[in-house]
Amino acid sequence: MKPYILCLLAVLSCLACTSQNVDKAVESETDPVEQVYPLLDAANSRWFFFASACRPFGMVTLNPDTQNEGAWGSGYKYNTDTIKGFSHIHGWQISGVSVLPVSYASYDEGILDDYFSSFSHDKEDAQVGYHKVELDRYNIKAELTSSTRVGFHRYTFGNQNEKGIVFKLSGALGPSDIKDGSLTLIDEYTLHGQMTNEPTRRRPKDFVVYFNVKFDQPIKSIEKGSSDNQIVTFEKDVDQLQMKVAISYTSNENAALNLETEIPDWDFDQIVADSKSEWNQMLGRIKITDEDETQKRRFYTDLWHGLQGRRIISDVNGAYPDYTGEEPRIGKLPLDENGKPKFNHYNSDSFWGAQWTINTLWGLLYPDIYNEFVNSLLVYYKDGGIIPRGPSGGNYTYVMTGSSATPFLVSAYQKGIRDYDVETLYEGLKKNHLSKGIMSKAGYEHKTSLGGGLDHYIENGYVPYPIPEGNFGYHQDGASLTLEYAYQDWTLAQLAKALGKTEDYNIFSERAQNYANVYDAESGWMRPKSIDGVWKEPFDPYQYENGFNESNGAQSTWFVGHDIPGLAKLMGGNEVAVKKLNAQFEEAAKLDFTPGNSHERGEDPTRARIPINYGNQPSIQTAFIFNQLGRPDLTQLWTSKITKQTFGGLSPETGYSGDEDQGLMGSLAVIIKLGIFQMNGGTEANPIYEFGSPLFSNVEMALQNGKTLTFEKKGNGIYIDHVSFNGKKLDNLHISHDELNQGGVLIFNMKETP
Template sequence: MKKLLAITALLAFSIAFSQQKPKFTYIRPLIGTAKMGHTFPGATVPFGSVQLSPETDTVAFEKDRKYNGKVYEYCAGYQYADKTICGFSHTHFNGTGHSDLGDFLIMPTVGKLQLNPGTADHPENGYRSKFSHTNEVSQANYYKVKLEDDNILAEMTTSQRVGFHQYTFPKSDQAHIILDLMANIYNHEEKNVWTFIRVENDTLVTGFRQTNGWARTRTVYFAMSFSKPIKNYGFKNYDQENIYNGFWRKFDQSKNFPEAAGPKLKAYFDFATAEGEKIKIKFALSPVSTAGALANMKAEIPHWDFEKAKSDGQNLWEKELDKITVETINDEDKVNFYTAMYHAFINPTVYMDADGQYKGLDQNVHKADGFTNYTTFSLWDTYRALHPLFNLVQPKRNRDMIKSMLAHYDQSVHHALPIWSHYANENWCMIGYHSVSVIADAIAKGNDDFDTKKALEAVVSSSNMLYNDGIGDYVKLGYVPEDRSGASVSKTLEYAYDDWAIAQMAKKLGRNDVYETYSKRAQNFNNVFDKKSGFMRPRLAGGTFKKEFDPLDTHGQGFIEGNAWNYSLYVPHDVVKLTDLNGGKEKFTQHLDSLFTMQLPDKYFENTEDITRDGIIGNYVHGNEPSHHVAYLYDYLGQPWKTQERVRMIIRKMFHSGPDGLGGNDDTGQMSAWYIFTSLGFYPVAPGSDQYALGSPLVKKATLKFENGKTLVISAKNQSEKNVYVSKIELNGKEIPRDFISHSQLVNGGELTFYMSPKPKK
């Protein structure tokens, strides 16, 4: 009888286990594809070099760049509201506020050959096609859509460095695959320096593209393989009149000629297809050479089994998602959580061939020795929560990212770590030198299997680089003067935080001289606080504060992506002193309360799209990163119940599972990392410290599997929509304060239990 019961129980468990949905099935890449989220819906694997996704328009950036209009609509190439698709390209940013990439656009068509994209109003005038979301599927590593105008079913999946297309055609003697080397997301038709294409045989095409877009010089090589021999092919060079062809003019280079070159080049490949016939394309990328691209293809997808490639990539996602298993109040929360993990694990991207070769910042070919080289470092965004998340659940990858940053430093003529870099280019975008925060945070949390001596040298060098706006004045005067450098207050505050991070790093490495120097610099935030107004305020080189000052205005007031209200709260490394500046705990609490409850007058939105209101609660701007730590400041004021209340309110207002489900740019995973931390019940207010501020978890239960082999189980007892307050927290059965918890306490594993309540415990 006992054996029978045991067998029955085992069978029931096996059935229940088999009925569990894989975690990757909860991912909805369409979240964030509407409005300002700037995510892409196409296929990619974790941290993949290829992001194969549809483009719904062709221009994302214009010379007259304003904070409105279409210039910001296509940073990821796709807007959910659009009705047409231009094609499918192989590289995309995820959730940025700036555009680039969109390399090698492919579009299948039938009938009369048209090499221009046409327009959204008249797609019939080009290769563009209408589509419907009812015939669109967007999943982890899989995208499918019906191209209605030509009755073609488009499907795509990826490996690390290869995009795999599958197009199901109708019966036609005029089936075409168009390869548009002019199309890009930064600025259509104007940013190519040079392109080259070579038809190696009747199924293999190679080439490269060099662009001068946001990145000044960016070269990507490709190898393109067809599952079926090409019937005919041809090229069109849209800059023919400006190219000296010399003796090449004796050939007809437009049709069935083996190679072509020029800045404005398009190619087409003709086929005859039977009804329902599938033409497959493997499109491999390399930062080094066409030979590297072909080797990547052979290494990663040597076969033509589309379903296998799709499944292999989805298994990679399942492996990454398995680092955190959650039970939630409802299924939508599970969708949001795993999609946040998905978005957080797209960038930075692997940037090297399968053999480790990559192009460096010096434009020479290097080989990653003992590490994976990464690119796409949007550090002003990601130092806040994304890299701290990696230190928790992706420590090896984060170490390799730091090694990639140190390689960047070695290759930099400025002797500087990355600011905002991608594809062997430094874009110098945004402010601060936040690589130092990423490195300091890893060292603080014991994730420092890299050359720490060299790292300290690199962070000190980066902090003193006079090419950085206002650094000379900052060191000499103790602040950045507004009359010499715009966004001066934001720069002063962020430099001060970074200097504190350097000090913590130096202290741990036993360099007391560096610690003392940077601890002093870290106090420079005091120099831009105006006691009279009660806000951080721009100062002039002569020492006086700027006279014209509106703490609610975001324009010309000394701040970037925020106003004085937002940035006056940005001293994450010394909240005690910030509290004193604001008149003590009681007054500072009132100030924080006002931030969330005040109503901004309409005049502050006159020069921006109404869409920018989506990320705002009162004057709290969740859509911009400088505010991401603010709700957790109540913990430092002895009022953790207000942190609990605010974070649960923010998470409900700023996130949902629709295409417009993000309250702003995902910013290469920062917004999603905030969601993950907050859902788990804690947040890294000051990376560079090993402390997390505690909040109110959204999950009912979460199991974190760490790379050290240990497991942490987070439980929220009595969890519900109404029970947002925490009455008690226990770690391994022992009650702990409701304010803070250390990194070591988490990664040592065990059980972290939150006891939830409908009423605050003050």
Template sequence: YIATGQPAGFSGHFVARFNTVFSDYGVWDRNEGLRKRRLATRGQPGAYVRFDARHRRTVLVKIGCSFTSIDEARRNLDAEIPDWDFGRVVEEGRQAWQKALSVVEVEGGSQSDLRTFYTALYHALLLPRVFSDADGSYVGFDGDDSVHVARDFVYYDDYSLWDTFRAEHPLLLLIQPQRVRDWVRSLLAKAEQGGWLPIFPAWNSYTTEMIGDHGFSMVTDAFVKGFRDFDVQAAFRFMLKNAKETPPRPDYLDGKGRRALTSYLRYGYIPLEDPVREAFHKGEQVSRTLEYAYDDFCLAVLADSLGNVEKARTFKHRARNYRNVFDPETGFVRGRHQDGSWVKPFDPSQPVPYIAEATPWVYTFFVPHDVAGLVRLMGGRQAFIAKLDSLFEKDFYAHDNEPSHHIPYLYAFAGAPWKTQQRVSQALRANYADTPGGLSGNDDAGQMSAWYLFSAMGFYPVCPGTNQYILTSPLFRKITLHLQQPYHSGKVFVVVAKGLSATNRYIQKAWLNGKEWNKPWISHSAIVAGGELVLQMGPKPNRQWGSRPEDAPYSMSDKRAGSR
């Protein structure tokens, strides 16, 4: 796998059963076909079977799989498909997807919009995936062949966290709350077995695939939004370890721990002299600094929630490290040397080795936890809005990759939520369609689809780990979100966009549960309690709605009550 080229800690096993006898069978071993043989081990081996179509025109086959053993594959098949009732299996699959997709109902869009929406919802529900067998058995995350048993939870794998912490996991908290416990417990099980909270756990293994430490975001977001049925103290302990310690070198090479943590702790940023060699993505020092600062914020929030004032203060201070890579002279984040000097030459529009999968133009805006602080660094609200305008007008916004996804929503922090409505509507139309090429980039384990779903519903989580969503213009005239008990209220939350049309894309006024609402954001608790958000739409921006400083979304450095 990606870390050191060692095989992942599992093998794949499957069993196939047919409802009739074979007329012939065999294997191929390398390029040699071997009739009536049952075993092949060389090259890329395979097997074949033949049937006599004169006696049976339809052949049924059912397959069971397992990552632990062939016997478990048989038991999984017996547990899930005990008979040959093809119609029953089809109907059960249809009902399962109908139940999953009907959690959100949308009305008032075109047929194309409906297809795009529910295709996105289908995509968003594909990962993480169940990794344990029907009896709870799974191969351990600790790199050996031991088999563990998930007690009182289902074990999941393939957490594409660099992508999915942004919107995919927050979406799943809303629409599939019954699985959140299992996802978090699975992440902690990996940490217990391997000794470190994994950063990008895929293939049931530690990897150095992507940057950041966004298990912090996933855990904190779940806790802040009311999920408590996991070992919070164990999660806090592992998060502290990741944030403060570097593993022994063999473990570090195997993908455990934060890359370049020693430099980050020494300088408050990762200098260019640290090449970050022990990673799939080398370098990317500025992006790592920014993402670690956000992750440290998430740890500060969890520490504060647990009453650990000292740790909350420490990591809130570290969450300000984004300022250490912001060059006030140019107004961009920029590569920095150990002596504090800035890299030269510098062109923020070009890809550079110290930025991950984007440009300084894009990553300058990755301070989701302290947008108010970034606004001040840029010289105030008007300067910030002008900078955002330049990013879009010069075509530096790149929706096909995740670092850009939150950027259209940042206008709301600076008093211009109408521009969020404009930019989000443009991005929805430009990057999604019900065609074979209907996504502008890799879906990345559901993140691209999750952005669409939130935006089409009219709200988006700019900073997971907090309880707020930024409002925008919905794509549909009515959205009904069914809130599942016991984690949510069991009621519905409805968004109504009165007068919405192709030309009426701007919010004029808003009412939350019958009371006028002038804030360009809404809390998670307001949504999951059930209720109604009514938006009056119009053809021109209402530049006053949601524009007052006191109505802006919260940021870490705010002095207002309720901010973190």
């Protein structure tokens, strides 16, 4: 029996034992929000992965936490049966405001520490914009929803005991520890509070969270004990209690303003409806028509994840936290003629791998969101002098490596997304690519600029492994750094060319060829090289890391998206390259193209020996390399298999191999299923979309310029016979951004054999 059939049977069995109403969702043709399955991959969760009661890119992501400690395996983890709180912030390196309703016969301060409750999935309902669970210990039905910056709770009590809500004000909460938590009674219905996220390995400074709390029932008391936690109590005759919790990263006053602006009333059901409506507007930009209802559900879940993870950190009035300097300050975003912020400011994990994921999805379907992120990154540049590769808490984290924002920003410009100061953008990017720029920093290297080996790269044409100066951060893997820098240099060269900066274009184009300096012709692989020019010995192309960043040599050898013909020439020609890469795919297919269903398994030395890995970013472009080697049939073959084997499941146990980095893998799944891809991240002038094997019979896209773009699949099989656009047969298996952006009908005429 084929693996994807086994996976489907497991999915159906799992769905039957949850409160997700599959039949209702399948019947809905107009509401894509009802197709989303929030529990996808929830058994392999991480702090910022799972979401339910949230808005697109919402500051508030309100959902139950079953694990409180650690960035990985924390937050909502499906196979843990105890709820430890409802947290409002599940962001990249930030957390906060965890609460849990309780009931008790008589108050004992011991409940401030021992307040967790078991729950059952049989009495749970996780939807987009809404989450319901029943706390078995207290006989409480808890319902959660939110606006962008406000969490809204509705608790229904099943007994006449005393009632209260415990506020967790210290201790481990996801990626960071909480300290200095406090609650202040403003009036009998209102609280102010604040807490501080302590520094992490990635986020180097304290980060303060402010919150404003409103209840629809009068507060009886606030109790404190030996614990830092506190409990807000209510009269025992309260049968139902509603609570609103507004977040701000600038002040209690702005938290209160966020609350009054976004949820001034007490209509919980209306906020749920508003949340679904907002998500429908975002997800509804794509309408899928196909007989495979399971794959439609998975597609909308993928799309939903493509709009998750990266979170707003600015208030409704445009105030935002700036921690880039010596002392924290409150910044202010520019306002429009109506006094509203022109864009939002964001917290974000790295853009490492975004060139093959959100660049394409956002650039085609969400240019409005894309433009906001460009402006947000420029705010960081204005404040701190660096365009970040992953900002958290209003500050730099130096997450991952290189200048991963360069392809993201260049692709925006090349696709006509340009509502910002382009010269300032170029100035910031060029600075990142020069000595002491962000390329000079290894992962989480906060105080020095040596771990990235950029000076060696500029002087010698490659980053040595090991870096002779020593260890200063993470991911000091010279071969991968060389490949990343070369690709990113090429993308910056394209922007320099577009802006008429010929000298810079020539410099960065020449640097873009440095990838060849870590190619070892004798072994046929990219290979780490010492400062003395000596190849690493012993060398095993399937050994995890040891010169390669979250990958191995077999996977990273193909990280040359800007010059596949040049890479093939180094290997001895297209035929040799095709044979080599196809053999890697044949082996990887036996493992469903991933080393396991979680990030931890992907780092296991044995599992990590997989030759192609679609569970992490470094080799997710490889199926489309065959297009550029003259074998589009192999691109079509392998993309069809990846679609089903890697991104076809629909259960808590599978989804993205546990490494869904804030929309990157969800976006990848979407674009592969649409049958399009951009090998160099859409960074050339008038970027092209090359074709794979599309999954669905009909896809209708509402573009933001008012045009409609339709993809149709005709005929059986996974192989493309020919493609036509607006009635004209295309000469090549690709099409430009300008053409697609004008709307029309793209028809894939399929066949069963190559």
